[in-house]
Amino acid sequence: MNSDITYKRLLLFIAFVFSSITLFAQATVVTGTVTDANTRKPLSFVTVAFTGSSIGANTDDNGKYTLRTTKPLTQLSISFVGYKTATLSVVPGKEQVINVKLFPEAKQLTEVVVKSGKKPKYRNRDNPAVELIRQVIAHKEQNRPEAYNFVEYKEYDKTQMSFINVSEQLSERKFFKKYKFFLDNKDSTILPGKTLLPVYLDEKLSQTYYRKHPEKTKTLILGQKSVNFGSFMDSEGFGTYLKRMYNPIDIYQNNIFLMTNNFLSPIADGGPTFYKYFITDTLQVGNSKLIQLSFTPRNTTDMLFEGDIYITLDGNYAVQQVRMTINKNINLNWVRTMAIALDFEQNPDNRWHLSRSDVRADFGTSKKGNHGIFAERTITFKNYLVNNSRPDTTYDGEATETVPDAKSRPATYWAENRLDTLSKAESRVYKNIDSLQSMPSFRRTADIVTLLLAGYKSFGKFEVGPANTFYSFNPVEGFRLRLGGRTTPELSKRYYFETYAAYGFKDERWKYFLSATYSLNNKSIYKFPQNYIRASFQRDTKIPGADLQFVQEDNFLLSFKRGNNDKYLYNDFYRLDYVHEFENHFSYTLGLKKWTQSPAGSLYFNNFENGRLNSIHDLTTTEATLSLRYAPHEQFYQGKIYRIPIPSKYPVISLDYTAGLKNVLGGEYNYQKLHASIGRRTYLSQLGYADITVEGANIFGQAPFPLLEIHRANQTYAYDLDSYNLMNFMEFVSDHYAALNIDQHFMGFFFNKIPLFKRLKWRETASLKVLYGGIRDENNPSIHPDLYQFPISEGAPITYSLGSKPYVEGSVGVENIFKFIRVDFVKRFNYLDHPDVPSWGIRTRVKFDF
Structure with missing residues (x-):
């Protein structure tokens, strides 16, 4: 497991903690079902509310509702269009079930048409609703803002996060009294039937x-303001992650990216x-005639929406309003409800543009x-x-730029320029979080959370960890203990130090690491854009060919491996690296490395000199490196002292x-x-997505096999995305190769059609890994005996070069088991002798996903 936790896990942990809070107050809880008094069928979207309050809710698809309050309210009001409003008594302070039968309003009918027979089967052919949506699809391009030669607008972006239904009496408990100022800052107007405790707010104003x-x-970012969590969490990184989950909605796009998933737009081409x-x-709004078009998924577990879309009948077939949500059966983790509201305004030329977008969701462990x-x-x-032409200089420079004072705007600026309003609770969240994160008791709690999730214990300017590497074992070192840590930005934003020491009780050797890093742009070396120089020394063990991405090799869970894996190296690395990233996401790295490697365990270095076998104690190389990387529009899961790239549709070269x-x-x-x-994530709409990587290398000159490409192998029981999971360590060596790696996630597209799997909400995966390669004669030890000989075990070779056929392995698997486990059946197709x-x-893998 990665020692650095993502914000996704942090959100789920917080949701779990607050899902487990005991309600200390004597709450009034009312549940029940609303039905039609005549047909006895459940009624959806009925408004149920406590009389004289803003606490209310709508019934679900089965007519069920739940209301909760600690206020002494005694009446319940139930209303629905076309039905008589009902008012019922409630007993305060108790849990009770109140089922309601609504009677239709009596109306005089001018005409009644009775048709016999079954309800006609839904079909696209000769369906006026489908014909209408096809017109909307045909006119999409002309209704997009990009249809104009010039467009400009001011945008106000507000993101907030809150805890749901924190007990009103919690602040009266002895332990929580010191947090009363924070816990009592609630809002009951945003989410009917629930109270919200704001904990995060981010505002951005741009042109x-x-x-x-x-x-x-x-x-141009004109102003930006965000809650400051202090040393506990990177506020900017958290905001980036939250906004990625709640991505801006473009209804005219075929696919809408939300909650890290692709949803098909209701007006997508397909x-x-x-x-x-x-x-x-059919509605008349002002001078515009509109059609209200309802839509629903054919399969309720697919990544689709349901709701209503309002379409203009002026020949443009433009979208005027959207109200949509997700079905309760959708194959989406953690999210309980999600609602999207889009409003459009008319331009002087009678076209329509988006004027307001609102995306809200609540989620938890249940x-x-x-x-x-x-x-x-x-x-x-x-x-x-x-079509307001601007000088060319308006568009010069980077695509996004921040004006100098954007992050230091005073409260008066926001009061005058905010394009929306803040609730009373939201307006207090900045000051409340500032006060909260400066309290010693809160900081102690934050330290415990960081240790549990990220594996690091903070001591302010220095932190110790990661915890999952404190103990491990392997055949060469035996029982291994390790202790390490690193400095934080609280010590300095210029200087960073990292170190660890480890001891193996079987080989009785110390291993250690020390690095010193200097930031040249006075920014954290973990934040984009990086610009730093680092010097480091490391003495430690390594398995040749093991390259587990984002994982510490001495992670305790990776101590368990299949087969024979006692061929190790003792490595000494002296490194000097310079890293420079640019705003356009191009970067380069210059490096100088001295590397001394010595065989350990049952590994040995041998060659033949004058026909005699010669044993070599160690191999020393000096390498100069240049790395170029281009990752357009790249984003990161950004923490205080780590960052992890987020896969996207843009290539990484x-x-x-x-x-x-x-x-x-x-x-x-x-x-x-x-x-x-080159690698990228390819989104395939309802078929999920595929991570595709193509790579290749060539070595020029003569070198012994430890300096050639020892292909990435994996003998653990974890499924590794970038390694060959059924290849043995050191099994294949090449001086030239090409490889293709495809990891496909179908996101339940097929399983959603199978009743049992549909209920379990499992998802399908498939992968294919193909490796071509070989060794030229100049690097073949059987032709040049003075080169290091390939290792053998019990007289049989264990290291090979690839022949005329590629190495191929593939897998089919199931993910989303218990919402976070992936299990793959992996098959190796050749070189089985x-x-x-x-x-x-x-093989298994832990993966948290929505």
């Missing part, structure tokens, strides 16, 4: 200019294949829980101008050049290595 020819979008449409009503987390992102657009320098700092060989890779290689295996 955007769009030009069609040549196409360029320029955004919408009629996945949605059912119904014409509900679908039916009364506690959890609620978050909402509201984007308001004003001063919308079209890297090119690495390494030169071995003979007779420089003891280097023994001259060689060059060129490596290139090698000793101790499995032809198949079961």
Whole structure:
């Protein structure tokens, strides 16, 4: 497991904690079902509320509702269009079930048409609702803002997060009295039937200019204000993650990215294949005639919406309003409800533009829980101008720029320029969090949370960890203890130090690491854009060919491995690295490394000199490296002292050049290595997504096998995305190779059609890994005996070069088991005659996903 926790896990942990809070007050809890008095069928979307209060809720698809309050309210009001309003008595302070039968309003009918027979089966053919949606699809491009030559507007972006239904009496308990100022700051107006305790708020005001020819979008951030969590959490990184979950909605796009998943838009090109449409009503709004079109998923577990869309009948078939949510059966983790509201305003030329977007969702560890987390992102657009030509200088520079004083705007600026309003509770959250994070008791609690989630114990300027590496074991070192830590930005934003020491009780050797880093741009070295120089020394063990991404090799769980894995190296690394990232997400790294490797365990280095076997104690190389990387629009899970790239639809391209320098700092060989890779996440709409990586390398010059490409193998029982999971360590070596890696996630597209799997909400995966490679004659030890010989075990070779056929392995699997476990059946298709290689295996992986 990665020692650095993502914000996703933090959100789920917080949701779990608050889902477990005991309600100390004597709450009035009313549950029940609302039905039609005549047909006895349940009624959906009925408004149920405590009389004389703002506490209310709507019934679900089965007519069920739940209301909760600690206020002494005694009456319940139930209302629904077309039915008589009912008022019933409630006993305060008790849990009770009140089922309601609503009677229809009596109306005089002018005409009654009775038709016999079954309800007609839904079909697209000759369906006026489908014909209408096809017109909307055909007119999408002309209704998008990009249809204009020039567009400009001011945008106000507000994101808030709150805890749901924290007990009103909690602040009266002895332990929590000191937090009363924070716990009593609640809002009961936003979410009917629930109270919200705001804990996070981020506001951003910006001005955007769009030009069609040549196409360029320029955004100036005029003001930005966010809650400051202090040393406990990176507020900017948390905000980036939250906004990624609540991505801006473009209804005209085929796919809408929300909660890290792709949802199909109701007006997507392929919408009629996945949605059912119904014409509900015809409306007159001002001078505009609209059609209300309802839509619902054909399969309620797919990543689809349901709701209503209002379409103009002026020949443009533009979207005027959207109200949509998700079905309760959707294959989406943690999210209990989600509601999206889009409002459009008319331009002077009678076209329509988005004026307000509101996305809200609450989530927790239980679908039916009364506690959890609620978050909402509201984007308001004003001063919308079209075809207003601007000088070319308006679009110069980076796509997004921040004006100098944007993050230090006074309260008066926000009061005058905010395009929306803050609730009373929201307006207090900045001051409350500032006060909270400065309290010693809260800081102690935050330290415990950080230790549990991230594995680090903070001591302010220094932190110790990660905890999952304190103890491990392997065949060479035996029982291994390790203790380490690193400095934090509280010590300095310029200087950073990291160290650890480890001891193996079997080999009786100390291992250690020390690095010193200097930031050249006076920013944290973990934040974009990086610009730093680092010097480091490491003496430790390593398995040749083991390259587990984002994982500490001495993680305790990885101590368990299949087969024989006692061939290790003792490595000494002296490194000097310079890293420079640019705002356009291009970066380069310059490095100089002295590397001494000695065989350990049953591994040995042998060659033949004058026909005699010669044993080699160690191998020293000196390498100069240049790495180029381009990752357009890259974002990160950003923490205080870590960051993890977020996969996206944009490619990540890297090119690495390494030169071995003979007779420089003891280097023994001259060689060059060129490596290139390109990877990206390809979104396939309702078929999920695929992570695809293509890479290749070539080594120029003669070098012994430890300096060639020892292909990434994995002998643990964890499924590793970037390694070959049924390949043995050191099994294959190449001086040139090309590889393809595809990891497909179908997100339940097929399982959602199978009743049992649909209920379990499992999801399908498949992968394919293909590796071509080989060794040229100049690096073949059987042709050049003076080169290091490939290792053998009990007289049989264990290291090979790839032949004319590639190494191929694939897998099919199930993920989302218990919402976070992935299990793969992995199959190896060739080179099965090698000793101790499995032809198949079961591998697992822990993955938190929505």
